[in-house]
Amino acid sequence: MKEQRQHNPPAWAQRFIAWYCKPGLVEDLIGDLNEYFERNVRTIGPRRAKLIYVIDALKFFRSYTVRKPILVNFFINRIMIGSYIKTSSRNLMRNKLFSSINIIGLAISMSVGLLLIAFVLDLRSYDRFNKNGKRIYRITNVATFKGEQGGRYATTSVKTGRLIREKIKGIEEVAILRNNFSGDAQVGDNILPIKGFWAEPSLFRIFTFPMLEGNPATALKDPYSIVLTETAARKLFGSQDALGRMIRLDTLNYQVTGVMKDVPFFSHISFEALVSLSTAEQLKRNDKNFEKWTNMWSNLVYLLPSENADMASIQSQLNAIAKEENLAEKDTRIQLGLLPLYNIVVGENLRQSEGGPGSLGPHMPPVVLWILGGLAFVVILSACFNYTNLSIARAMRRLKEIGLRKAIGAGKSQIWQQFLAEAVMISLIALLLSFFLFLVLRPQLINLAPEMQRTVKLELSPAMIVSFIVFSVTVGVIAGFMPAIFFSKVSAINALRNVLPVKAFKHVTLRRALVVIQYTATLIFITTTAVGYVQYKNILAFDLGFNTQNILNIYMQGNKPDVLLNELGGMPQVTALSRSFIVTGVGNYWGGNMKYKDSHDSALVMTNHIDENYLPLHGYKLVAGGNFISRPATAEAVSEVIVNEQVVKRFNIGSNKPRKAIGEQIILNGRKMTIVGVMQDFHYGKIDNLIGPVAFTFWTPGEGAIINAKIQSDDMPATIASIESEWKKIDPIHPFKAEFYDQAIEDAYNEFSTMIKIIGFLSLLAISIASMGLFGMVVFTTETRLKEISIRKVMGASFGNLVYLLGRNFLVLLSISAFIALPVTYLFFENVVLINFPYHTPVKAAELFAGLLAVLVIAIIMIGSQTMKAAGSNPVEVLKSE
Amino acid sequence: MKGSNLGEFEELVLLTIAALMNEAYSVAICDELSRHTDRSVKLGVVHAVLNRLEEKGLVKSQLGEATKTRGGKRKRFYELTMPGKTALIRAKSMRDQLWNMIPSLIWKNL
Numbered sequence: 001m002k003e004q005r006q007h008n009p010p011a012w013a014q015r016f017i018a019w020y021c022k023p024g025l026v027e028d029l030i031g032d033l034n035e036y037f038e039r040n041v042r043t044i045g046p047r048r049a050k051l052i053y054v055i056d057a058l059k060f061f062r063s064y065t066v067r068k069p070i071l072v073n074f075f076i077n078r079i080m081i082g083s084y085i086k087t088s089s090r091n092l093m094r095n096k097l098f099s100s101i102n103i104i105g106l107a108i109s110m111s112v113g114l115l116l117i118a119f120v121l122d123l124r125s126y127d128r129f130n131k132n133g134k135r136i137y138r139i140t141n142v143a144t145f146k147g148e149q150g151g152r153y154a155t156t157s158v159k160t161g162r163l164i165r166e167k168i169k170g171i172e173e174v175a176i177l178r179n180n181f182s183g184d185a186q187v188g189d190n191i192l193p194i195k196g197f198w199a200e201p202s203l204f205r206i207f208t209f210p211m212l213e214g215n216p217a218t219a220l221k222d223p224y225s226i227v228l229t230e231t232a233a234r235k236l237f238g239s240q241d242a243l244g245r246m247i248r249l250d251t252l253n254y255q256v257t258g259v260m261k262d263v264p265f266f267s268h269i270s271f272e273a274l275v276s277l278s279t280a281e282q283l284k285r286n287d288k289n290f291e292k293w294t295n296m297w298s299n300l301v302y303l304l305p306s307e308n309a310d311m312a313s314i315q316s317q318l319n320a321i322a323k324e325e326n327l328a329e330k331d332t333r334i335q336l337g338l339l340p341l342y343n344i345v346v347g348e349n350l351r352q353s354e355g356g357p358g359s360l361g362p363h364m365p366p367v368v369l370w371i372l373g374g375l376a377f378v379v380i381l382s383a384c385f386n387y388t389n390l391s392i393a394r395a396m397r398r399l400k401e402i403g404l405r406k407a408i409g410a411g412k413s414q415i416w417q418q419f420l421a422e423a424v425m426i427s428l429i430a431l432l433l434s435f436f437l438f439l440v441l442r443p444q445l446i447n448l449a450p451e452m453q454r455t456v457k458l459e460l461s462p463a464m465i466v467s468f469i470v471f472s473v474t475v476g477v478i479a480g481f482m483p484a485i486f487f488s489k490v491s492a493i494n495a496l497r498n499v500l501p502v503k504a505f506k507h508v509t510l511r512r513a514l515v516v517i518q519y520t521a522t523l524i525f526i527t528t529t530a531v532g533y534v535q536y537k538n539i540l541a542f543d544l545g546f547n548t549q550n551i552l553n554i555y556m557q558g559n560k561p562d563v564l565l566n567e568l569g570g571m572p573q574v575t576a577l578s579r580s581f582i583v584t585g586v587g588n589y590w591g592g593n594m595k596y597k598d599s600h601d602s603a604l605v606m607t608n609h610i611d612e613n614y615l616p617l618h619g620y621k622l623v624a625g626g627n628f629i630s631r632p633a634t635a636e637a638v639s640e641v642i643v644n645e646q647v648v649k650r651f652n653i654g655s656n657k658p659r660k661a662i663g664e665q666i667i668l669n670g671r672k673m674t675i676v677g678v679m680q681d682f683h684y685g686k687i688d689n690l691i692g693p694v695a696f697t698f699w700t701p702g703e704g705a706i707i708n709a710k711i712q713s714d715d716m717p718a719t720i721a722s723i724e725s726e727w728k729k730i731d732p733i734h735p736f737k738a739e740f741y742d743q744a745i746e747d748a749y750n751e752f753s754t755m756i757k758i759i760g761f762l763s764l765l766a767i768s769i770a771s772m773g774l775f776g777m778v779v780f781t782t783e784t785r786l787k788e789i790s791i792r793k794v795m796g797a798s799f800g801n802l803v804y805l806l807g808r809n810f811l812v813l814l815s816i817s818a819f820i821a822l823p824v825t826y827l828f829f830e831n832v833v834l835i836n837f838p839y840h841t842p843v844k845a846a847e848l849f850a851g852l853l854a855v856l857v858i859a860i861i862m863i864g865s866q867t868m869k870a871a872g873s874n875p876v877e878v879l880k881s882e
Numbered sequence: 883m884k885g886s887n888l889g890e891f892e893e894l895v896l897l898t899i900a901a902l903m904n905e906a907y908s909v910a911i912c913d914e915l916s917r918h919t920d921r922s923v924k925l926g927v928v929h930a931v932l933n934r935l936e937e938k939g940l941v942k943s944q945l946g947e948a949t950k951t952r953g954g955k956r957k958r959f960y961e962l963t964m965p966g967k968t969a970l971i972r973a974k975s976m977r978d979q980l981w982n983m984i985p986s987l988i989w990k991n992l
Contacts, residue, residue, distance in 0.1 A: 009953070025933075028945070031955025032908050032925060038951065059926050064933050 007046040009037045013057040021060070022067045029060060080414065081421070087401065088422040098394065099426070101776045102387050105769045106430035109383035110475060111437035112376045112765060115445055115458075117467050118438070119372075122456040123364055126266045126345040130208045132304055133341055139164075139301040139318075140337035140350065152337070154300065154350040155179070159293045159325070160336060161301040168317045170309040175203040179298040181275050184733055186248040187236045191733050194232060194249070196271035198280045206304045213243045214258025220276040227258040232272040254279075265457060268344045268361035269300075293325045294332050303338070311338065362455040372758070378521050379765050384479040385514040386773035387423065391483035392511060393780050395490075402487055403495030416484035423480020424473050431472035449754045482510075515777070515813050516820075519855070522770040523821030524828075525763035526851035531829055532756045534847045535840065539749055540742075542839065544585050545682025547619035548741035553583050554707040554723070555737040559730055561705040567726045568709055573719045576710040578613035579699050583706060583741070586748035587686045594695060595667040596651035603650055605643075605668070606684045606692060609699040615642070615679075617710055624658035625677035628698050635700045641668060642677040647693040668695060686748060688837050708741075767855060774810065775862045782806055782870040790875035802871035807863040814859055822848050888973050892940075894919070895931050896970050899941060899960050907946070907957040908932060932960060940966035 017033075018026055033056055040049035092099040127133055139160055141153040161176035178198035185194040203209070204216035211219070212230060219227050226247060233242040233256070247254045254275065263270045284290035305314060318336040326333050339347065346364050402415060442458050554564070561579055568574045582588045584606075592607040612628050614620075623645065632638045643666075645658060654660025658678035665674055684694045699705065713719040720738070727736040739747075746753070782789075789802055797805075826843055834840045888896070898914050899906040908928055915923040935941045942963050945956040962970070 027955050028908070028958035029929070031952040031957060032929070034953040034955060035909050035951065036925065056926070060929070062926075062930065064930065 007037075007041045007049070009034060009053045010050055013054045017057050017060065020067065021065050025065055029065065033057065033060075080418075084418045084421045085425065087418075088425050091398070091422070092426070095394070095397075097779065098390050098776055101772045102390060102426055103430045103433065105383040105386045105772050106427055106475065106479065107433035107437060108765050109376075109380040109769055110427070110430055110434040110472060111441060112379055112762065113471055113475070114434055114438040114468055115441060116372060116376045117471060118442070118458045118464055119445075119456055120369060121461070121464055121467065122266070122458060123346050123369075126362070127268055127341050129264050129266065130206075130341065132206065132208070135304055135307070135309075136206055136341035137303045137305070137338040138341065138344060139303065140339045141296050142335040142337055143296060144333040145331060152348065152350050153296060154339075154344075155297055156299055156301050156336070157291075157293055157296040158299050159291055160296070160321075161299065162291075163321050163325070164301065164303065164318070167321060168314060170306055170314055171303055172306045173202045173205050173304040175200050175206050175302045176277055177203065177269070177300040177302065178277060178280055179300070181273070181280075183249040185232075185236060185273075187245070190236060192232070192235050193734060194272050196273035196275065197269070198277045199227075199274040200277045203274070203302075206302050209263065210261045212259045212261060213241075214256075216258065216260075219258035220274060221278065222257075223276060223278045223282045224252065224254045225257040225276040225279070226254040227260055227274040228256055229260055229262045229272050231262050233259045268341075268363075270361065293334065294329060296334065302341075314338070362451070364455070375525075375759070375762050378525075379762055379769065380475060381478075382518045382521060382766055382769045382773070384475065385518050386769060386776065387426070387479035388482045389511050389514050389773060390776045390780070391419075391423075391480075392486055393777060395483075395486065396784075398487065399490065399495045402490055403492050406490075406492035406495060412488040416488040419484035419487050420477060420480045423483070424476035427472045427476030427479060428469075430475075431468060434472075435468070448757060449750060511777075512809075512813055515774070515810075516817050518770045518773060519814055519817035520821045520824075522763070522766040523817055523852060523855055524825050525759065525766045526855060527822060527825040527848050528828070529756060529760040529763045530847045530851045531825065531843050532752070532759065532833075534844070535829075535834070535837075536749065536752050536756055538841045539687060539752070539837075540746060542683075542687055544687070544745075545620070545680060546585075548585070548745060550711050551618070551741040552709045552711055552720070552723070552738055553741060553744065554709065554727070556705045556707065557731065557734045557737060558704065560701065561707050562701075563730055564726060565707060568707065568723065571719075571722065573711055573713040574709050575712045576613065576617045578617045578708045579611040579705050580614055580708060581609035581699055581703055581705070583744060584608055584684050585682075585686070585741075586744045589685065592669045592695065594647070594651075594669075594693070596653060596664075601651075603693060605647060606694045607668070608684075608694075608696050609703060610696050611699045614696075614699075614708065615677075617708060620682065621680040622677050623680050625662040625675070627677060629676060630698075632698055632700060635702055638671070638698050638700060639673055640676045640698060641666065641673040642679060642696045643675055644679045644691075644694045645681050646691060647695060648678055650693050666695075668697065673697065683839075687839050690838050763851075767858065770855075771858050771862060774859055775866075778806075778810065778863050778866045781809075782866050786870060786873065786878050789870050790873070790878040793871070793875045794879075799868075799871050803864065803867045806867035806870065807860075810859065810863050814856065818852050822852065888969055891927070892931055892935060893970070893973055895928065895935065896940060896962065896966060900962055900967075900970065904959070906960045911960070935966070936960075938965075939963060940969055 014030055017030055021029055033053060036056070037049050037053050040052055127136075130136060138154070139156045141156045141160075143151065143153060158176055158178070161174055164171065165174045176199075181198050182193070182195045185192050199220050201217060201220045203220065204211065211227075214227065219225060226249075228236070228242060236242065236247065237245065242256045242259050245256050247256060260274075281290070289295050303314075305311065315338060318338070322334055322336050339350075345362055346366055346369065349363070349365050405415065405418075446452050446456065446458060556564070565577055565579070568577055582590050590607050591604050593602050594605045595602045612631070615622070615627055622642075625642070628640050628642070630637075630640060643661070647666075648654065648658055648661045649656055651666070653664050653666070653675070654662075661675050661678055663674060663676075665672055667673070679694075679696075681691045682694075683689075683691060685692075709723075711719055723738070724736040727738075785806070789806075792802060792805075826848060829843050834843070894915060895911060898911050898918075902910055902914060908925065911932070912923050912925050912928045915928065932941065932943075936943060940963060941960045943958050943960045946959050948954055948956050
């Protein structure tokens with residue numbers, strides 16, 4: 001038989017035993033296990049022998065074998081900690097440049113981390129004021145219409161709430177909260193627009209909303225009762241007592257039955273007033289839809305299961321209810337889900353119907369938090385790399401110290417503890433600095449977007465401070481990890497001879513790799529910013545198919561537009577006027593159901609109601625037919641429609657020829673209409689949507705209106721002010737609400753600009769950190785090679801030669817980074833981001849290279865300045881000291 | 883106190899140490915015990931017992947010479963101390979006394 005290969009027991013298991021075992025027992029124990037291992041290799045083969053070895057290694061972890069906890073060791077070393085702090089601070093002071101690069105870099109990057117921590121902590125504090133918060137759930141409707149894949153909605157039907165109350169066991173309270181109660185509250189001459197919910201008395205038993213006056217158990221019981229928040233009550237009644245008083249809301253009188261404390265900022269629902277749900281029931285007495293299972297657009301249902309309730313059983317009871325109710329429906333399937341209260345603000349995206357975004361409170365999908373966290377992590381890591389790089393590069397300076405420590409008995413663990421402690425110390429100093437940065441940046445972040453102001457406060461709290469400190473220590477450990485390992489491995493002899501072991505040269509590759517990673521990340525950041533910015537500008541300048549310049553959209557807020565229209569018509573600055581129902585192209589949609597000859601073939605078309613001046617004012621292009629001919633005064637009389645080419649194509653009207661479509665009849669929302677015009681396709685939705693079928697019908701005075709005023713003025717603010725004063729005459733209560741079309745488009749893409757600002761800011765940080773790191777490295781290399789340079793100079797090397805010699809390596813690293821970063825960014829945009837925008841412009845080389853150029857210029861300036869300084873030094877000065 | 887009495891397994895281990903003379907180290911003890919008792923004796927158990935016996939002062943140990951086997955690790959050899967020996971003798975005499983009390987009639991039908 002052939003000689004068997006030598007098998008060794010797993011080294012890590014041996015190390016594990018050596019780690020936990022008492023020193024007196026360890027040798028004998030490992031020996032025994034080895035003997036068994038050799039025996040097992042022979043009898044049952046090496047693989048099982050190894051397994052048994054590992055199992056035995058774990059089995060011997062017993063009370064009598066385990067040494068005293070390592071923590072005890074640490075306390076024995078506490079005298080050494082003083083020494084570590086002393087040497088570390090001396091080292092900091094001696095190398096001011098490197099210390100400040102490290103500290104500033106860490107501070108800048110950590111400030112991003114601090115902002116993110118504060119942000120997350122704020123989001124996580126939502127709804128925590130509720131005493132029963134952990135137990136509260138909200139019903140999520142999962143609705144499928146006509147087989148179309150269903151969406152998840154935050155809202156549900158009144159009926160759901162009722163059924164849960166009647167049928168489900170194991171529930172303490174149920175509360176229905178109905179959306180969108182609003183009106184102008186009137187007390188004497190005092191008028192205040194007020195917003196809130198329709199609610200049930202059980203709401204106060206589920207949520208912790210303390211009542212100041214009135215009885216929470218009965219306040220929302222009777223119809224026409226209203227509970228005001230403290231602030232709303234003060235605004236309406238001043239210092240007078242509000243309880244029991246009457247409020248006139250539009251045409252109805254309500255009695256104030258309670259005054260409650262203001263809703264806390266960190267609540268996902270917020271309101272100024274609550275009106276009893278029984279009021280809504282009375283008002284909707286004759287509305288058959290109100291109680292319908294499928295009327296799920298404006299009610300929130302909250303549950304408070306009894307303590308120790310079995311949620312699985314409640315869910316199955318909900319399923320049973322849904323199953324039973326769905327039987328009666330033909331096209332609609334609704335499932336009921338439970339969403340824990342704490343997952344509402346930071347949780348999945350839920351759809352909501354009209355009422356606009358934000359009406360259901362702030363929301364942040366966890367994905368966004370992860371992305372932001374990832375970006376911040378990259379920036380912080382970059383600063384950590386600086387620390388690692390500079391520490392290892394400067395290892396020579398510390399070797400004597402390490403050698404001495406080792407010679408007088410310091411173990412590996414003590415050396416790495418020392419270097420970790422040093423890194424943590426630096427990061428704690430950086431924390432101080434970054435805390436000031438945090439205070440400076442905080443208002444910037446909050447003011448970045450209006451949603452931000454509504455969502456977070458970023459106020460300091462003890463938990464926040466503790467998280468900051470934990471965070472900073474973690475950063476210190478990450479930064480100091482590699483240097484600590486590196487230094488602890490140096491042998492005492494090598495260290496005292498001031499020779500780095502051969503292994504250290506491996507770290508040159510490591511350092512280069514770190515620089516490449518750092519610059520790749522930086523370049524990705526900056527090119528993303530550049531490309532994103534150009535794309536964003538392109539979106540804003542995008543030709544929507546109609547003209548939006550200098551058009552002011554004035555929201556009538558329920559007033560009749562005629563008076564204002566007359567006044568505006570008299571103003572010389574207003575060149576044209578029209579009326580419309582909604583503003584398109586900014587993400588507003590108003591759908592309708594259209595049919596042509598085939599009564600089974602219907603399609604969703606987007607609509608707007610406009611007057612005869614709308615098309616010319618906005619410069620819509622007609623490909624066939626003309627403007628509206630009749631001027632109907634009621635919605636019932638509307639009989640004409642102007643469609644876009646997509647409609648003609650969709651229904652193949654007049655065999656897809658716009659000219660032949662004129663005069664054809666279609667059915668829109670169940671009413672017969674004649675096509676009088678065909679418009680060229682334009683963007684009704686945002687430009688991330690494909691162009692779909694659109695139909696315009698005539699605006700009638702019965703509906704809400706927006707006045708579109710084309711303005712030609714040299715002094716816009718003054719013109720706006722005079723329009724506003726006209727508004728005041730018509731409606732003294734509601735503030736003037738108007739926006740330029742271009743501004744509205746900009747607002748519609750506001751999330752992009754926020755995103756670009758954030759990434760831009762991060763890329764600024766990334767550049768400065770990477771540049772500082774590079775600077776440190778260049779300073780270090782030129783310093784250490786000063787003698788070499790001098791000798792080369794004496795031998796006749798030219799200035800240019802030397803600069804090339806010193807800078808070459810760095811430029812190679814930078815170009816590697818560029819080769820990685822630019823394609824990555826390009827592919828990222830082309831394949832991930834821009835495929836969501838069917839009408840985007842392609843990414844151009846100019847944007848890609850602009851970022852690279854900026855980074856290169858900074859790098860070259862830094863490398864150049866240092867190498868030139870070195871190359872220009874006088875060899876005599878350098879070489880005379882040995 | 884529990885320490886003054888020997889458990890059954892402790893007694894067996896002590897006897898094996900005595901029997902093995904100069905070759906009494908953990909693996910050998912373990913093998914020997916397995917052979918004589920017809921059951922597989924786990925190293926971990928023997929180890930724990932040896933440790934306990936040493937704590938009680940019934941055995942003492944010292945490390946032997948390093949050899950090529952065992953990955954160069956030294957063996958720990960055990961031998962009985964005086965208290966160990968007396969404990970064994972006490973245990974045996976106690977049993978003998980009891981044995982002597984049994985009338986031989988009982989074993990007749992065996």
